[in-house]
Amino acid sequence: MKIAIFIDAQGAIAPLTAPGTVTLYHPQPDGWQVCRTLVFDLSAVTSLAEIRERTLSMLAQLPGCRHFVAHEIHGAQLAWLDGMGLTMWQFRGTPEQALAAIVRQQPIPEEPVVVLPEAFIRPGTEEGEFYVDLIAALRCGGDHTSKRLLLPLLQREAFRRLELRCDHVPKWFSRLEGYQFAVSDENAARGELQVIVSKTAC
Structure with missing residues (x-):
């Protein structure tokens, strides 16, 4: 079981709106051990879309984290x-105090919990429209493939349009019938493509 704690430069637990470091702890026989640290700073970000992208990208780098x-x-x-199945804890003080409190209040399962890929799928403004961050979904771990994640959306009776963030166009798209595709490589330098999938007009 792993627990992520957001810490400021002084080593105290910090609010997510301040600059700090996400520190991932893993229990060992001799106590809690740091297994990963990530710098995380939203203090200068005002766009809700960018806040969401940075938050989900950060969480995708914390496999096995449930708290x-x-x-x-x-x-x-x-x-x-x-929505990603994590339990949130709000604490003042030190990471050690928070870890001790969580252990007292929450049984710690032995099996790691993988972030659900559905957390990276959100509905669009109209019925049958979806946005999928495939890059983040596949990074979150587990036995997931693009086909397993996307095909159920495309096969919905009400499906109209899918906006997909990915690093390459899935090869199986070439075998799809009844759909049209538009690919934008504007952010290709960052390893990102935008693919729009829509149903072919009858």
Whole structure:
């Protein structure tokens, strides 16, 4: 079991709106051990879309993490974390205090919990429209493939349009019938493509 704690430069638990470091802890026989650290800073970010992208990208780098600790977690971030199956804890003080409190209040399972890829799928503005961050979904771990994630969306009776963030166009797209595709490589230098999939007009 792994627990992520957001810490400021002084080593105290920090709010997610401040600059800090996400520190991932893993239990060992002699106590908690740090197994990963990630710099995370949203203090200068004002776009909700960018906040979401950075938050999900950060979480994708924390495989096996089920608990997330910060001094404050509000609004959209709270909803995103909750939607990914994580338990949020709001604490003041030191990481050691938070870890001890979580162990007292929450049984720690032996099996790691993988972030659900469905957390990277969100509906569009109209019925049958979807946005999928395939890059983040495949990074979150587990036995997931693009076909397993996307085909159920495309086969929905109400499906109209899919906007896909990916690093390459899935090869199996070439075998799909009844759909049209538009590919934008505007962000190819960052390893990202935008693919729009829509049903071919009858």
